[in-house]
Amino acid sequence: MVKIFDRGIKGSDIMQKELLRMSGVSKSFGENTVLKDINFTIKEGEIVGLVGENGAGKSTLMKIIFGMSLIEETGGYNGEMIFQGKKVHFKSSFDALNAGIGMVHQEFSLIPGFKASENIVLNRESLKKSFVKEIFGERISKIDFEKDRERAKVAISHLGVDLNVDTKVNEMPVAHMQFTEIAREIERENVRLLVLDEPTAVLTEKEAEILLKTMKRLASEGIAIIFITHRLNEIMDVSDRIIVLRDGIMMSELETSETNVDEITKLMIGREIGEKTKKEEKKESNPEIILEMKKLWVDMPGEKAKNINLKVQKGEIIGLGGMAGQGKVGIANGVMGLYPAGGEVIYKNEKINLNNPKIPLEKGMYFVSEDRKEVGLILEEKISMNIAYPSIYIKNKFLKERYFGLLKSIDEKEIDKNSQHYIEKLEIKCMSGSQRVGELSGGNQQKVCLAKAFTINPDILFISEPTRGIDIGAKKIVLETLKEYNRNSGMTIILTSSELEELRSVCDRIAIVTEGEIAGILSPEDDLLEFGKLMTGVKGDKNE
Numbered sequence: 221m222v223k224i225f226d227r228g229i230k231g232s233d234i235m236q237k238e239l240l241r242m243s244g245v246s247k248s249f250g251e252n253t254v255l256k257d258i259n260f261t262i263k264e265g266e267i268v269g270l271v272g273e274n275g276a277g278k279s280t281l282m283k284i285i286f287g288m289s290l291i292e293e294t295g296g297y298n299g300e301m302i303f304q305g306k307k308v309h310f311k312s313s314f315d316a317l318n319a320g321i322g323m324v325h326q327e328f329s330l331i332p333g334f335k336a337s338e339n340i341v342l343n344r345e346s347l348k349k350s351f352v353k354e355i356f357g358e359r360i361s362k363i364d365f366e367k368d369r370e371r372a373k374v375a376i377s378h379l380g381v382d383l384n385v386d387t388k389v390n391e392m393p394v395a396h397m398q399f400t401e402i403a404r405e406i407e408r409e410n411v412r413l414l415v416l417d418e419p420t421a422v423l424t425e426k427e428a429e430i431l432l433k434t435m436k437r438l439a440s441e442g443i444a445i446i447f448i449t450h451r452l453n454e455i456m457d458v459s460d461r462i463i464v465l466r467d468g469i470m471m472s473e474l475e476t477s478e479t480n481v482d483e484i485t486k487l488m489i490g491r492e493i494g495e496k497t498k499k500e501e502k503k504e505s506n507p508e509i510i511l512e513m514k515k516l517w518v519d520m521p522g523e524k525a526k527n528i529n530l531k532v533q534k535g536e537i538i539g540l541g542g543m544a545g546q547g548k549v550g551i552a553n554g555v556m557g558l559y560p561a562g563g564e565v566i567y568k569n570e571k572i573n574l575n576n577p578k579i580p581l582e583k584g585m586y587f588v589s590e591d592r593k594e595v596g597l598i599l600e601e602k603i604s605m606n607i608a609y610p611s612i613y614i615k616n617k618f619l620k621e622r623y624f625g626l627l628k629s630i631d632e633k634e635i636d637k638n639s640q641h642y643i644e645k646l647e648i649k650c651m652s653g654s655q656r657v658g659e660l661s662g663g664n665q666q667k668v669c670l671a672k673a674f675t676i677n678p679d680i681l682f683i684s685e686p687t688r689g690i691d692i693g694a695k696k697i698v699l700e701t702l703k704e705y706n707r708n709s710g711m712t713i714i715l716t717s718s719e720l721e722e723l724r725s726v727c728d729r730i731a732i733v734t735e736g737e738i739a740g741i742l743s744p745e746d747d748l749l750e751f752g753k754l755m756t757g758v759k760g761d762k763n764e
C-alpha cells in the first residue's frame with residue numbers, strides 16, 4: 221500500500237503550532253472594497269468555520285490564501301500572509317499547492333472523461349521504472365496505472381465512502397464528484413491546510429455527515445481546515461472556531477463551544493431570522509392535471525431515471541426528493557430536453573416531443589438547473605440582460621415597436637426596471653444592474669438565475685436546488701418568493717431538492733425518487749420516518 225498522511229506531525233504538536241497568520245488583509249475590485257483589515261490565525265489540525273452572507277467576501281479571502289490568479293489580475297491585495305512561519309505572497313495556485321495548501325472550490329474542477337483514480341493523481345502520476353526511462357529520462361517514462369489506482373484507493377479510504385476508483389467522473393453522482401475532489405487534495409503528501417468552499421452544498425444530509433466525519437479525521441491527522449458553508453449546524457458540529465464576515469469586515473471570532481446558531485446568524489446578518497417558512501394547506505378535490513409523465517426514463521449520468529410515473533396538478537408545488545444518484549435530478553433534465561429521454565410526457569393533454577429543449581420552453585415550461593454555471597448564466601453579460609434574455613427570446617418580452625411596428629428593438633429601460641425590482645426583492649448584492657454577472661458571488665449568481673425564471677413567469681417552473689449556496693437569510697426570501705409566485709400567478713412548481721426540510725416547508729406533495737422510480741408520494745406533514753423508508757427503498761403505497 222502506498223503511504224500517505226505521514227506528514228511528520230506528532231500528535232502532541234497538533235492544535236499547538238500556528239500554521240497560518242493573516243494580518244491586515246484588504247482587497248478591492250476597482251472601487252469596491254470587499255475585504256477590510258482581516259486578521260486571524262489558524263493552528264495545525266484546527267477546523268475553522270468561515271461564515272457570512274452571500275457576497276460577504278468568504279470566497280475572495282480563500283482565493284487570496286490559495287493564490288488564485290484572479291487576485292493578482294485585479295490588483296492584488298494588501299496585508300500580510302504568514303504560512304508555516306514564513307511570509308508568503310502566492311502569485312498562483314501552484315505556489316500555494318507547493319507550499320502545502322489544497323482547495324476544493326464551489327464549482328467542480330474534475331476532468332469528466334477521466335476515471336476517479338486518474339483525477340485524484342492528475343499531474344502527480346506514478347511512473348514505471350524501465351530501462352528506456354533510465355536512458356532517455358522522465359519524458360519517455362510510462363504511467364503506472366496500477367500504482368495510481370492504489371494511491372487513489374488509499375486516499376478514498378480516508379474519506380469513509382464507497383467510491384469506485386474506476387468510475388468516470390461523468391458517470392458519477394455529484395456527491396461522488398465532491399469526494400473525488402477532496403481525495404485529490406488530500407492525496408498530496410505535503411498538504412497542511414485544506415480550504416473547503418461549500419463542499420456540502422451538493423450533498424444530501426447523510427452524505428454531508430460522512431464528509432464532516434472525514435474532516436474531523438483529517439484534522440486529527442494534523443491537517444488544518446477552513447470550512448465554508450451556509451449550513452450553520454454543520455459549522456457547529458465540526459469546527460473548533462468560527463470566523464464571521466459581514467460586508468468584508470471580520471465581525472467576530474468565536475470558540476464554537478461558546479456560541480450557538482442564533483448568535484452566529486445575528487452576527488452574520490445583523491438581524492434575527494423570523495419564523496421558519498411554512499406552507500398553507502391547499503387541497504382540491506378534483507385537481508386538473510397539467511403534466512403527466514408515463515414510463516419516463518432519462519439517461520443522465522449519475523442521475524438516471526428509469527420508470528417515472530407522475531401526475532402533476534395545476535397550481536401545486538410538488539417536490540422531488542430522494543438520495544443523490546437515485547434519479548430525482550434526471551427528471552427535470554429529461555422533460556426539458558437536456559439529456560436523452562424516452563417514455564411519454566403529456567402537457568396540457570398533448571403529448572410533447574422529448575429530446576428537443578426548444579419545445580418545452582415554447583410550450584410554457586422553464587427550468588432553473590442545479591448546474592447554474594453550465595446552463596444558467598452568461599458571465600460576461602450584465603445582470604439586467606441575464607435576467608431578461610429568456611423572456612426576450614421565448615416570450616418576446618422587453619421589445620418595443622418602432623416605425624409603426626415594422627421594427628422591434630430592445631427596451632433597455634424596462635429591462636433595467638425589471639432587474640432593479642429583482643435586485644431589491646431577492647436582495648442581490650451588487651453595485652448595480654449593469655455589473656457583470658461573473659463578478660457576483662456564487663449565491664448572488666444563483667439569485668440572478670431565479671430572477672430570470674420569475675421574469676419569464678412560466679406555466680410550469682422546474683427548479684432544482686434553488687437555495688444551494690444561498691445564505692440562511694436569503695434562503696427564506698427565495699422560498700417565500702417561490703410560494704408567492706405559486707399563490708399569486710398560479711405557477712405550477714416542480715421543486716427538486718436534496719434538503720427534505722426545504723421540501724417540507726414549501727411543497728403541497730413530495731415525491732421520493734429511489735432507484736430511478738417514484739417510490740411514493742407523501743404529504744409534507746407525514747412522519748419523517750415515512751420519508752426515510754421511501755428513500756431507503758421501502759416502497760410506499762402511494763404510487764401513481
Ligand SMILES: Nc1ncnc2c1ncn2[C@@H]1O[C@H](COP(=O)(O)OP(=O)(O)OP(=O)(O)O)[C@@H](O)[C@H]1O
Nearest residue numbers: 249254274275276277278279280659660661662663
Ligand atoms: N471578479 C470579481 N470582480 C469584481 N467583483 C467581484 C469579483 N469577485 C467577487 N467580487 C465581489 O466581491 C464581493 C465578495 O464576493 P465573494 O465571492 O467573496 O462572496 P462570498 O462571501 O463567497 O459569497 P457566497 O456565499 O455567495 O459565495 C461581492 O460583492 C462580489 O460581487
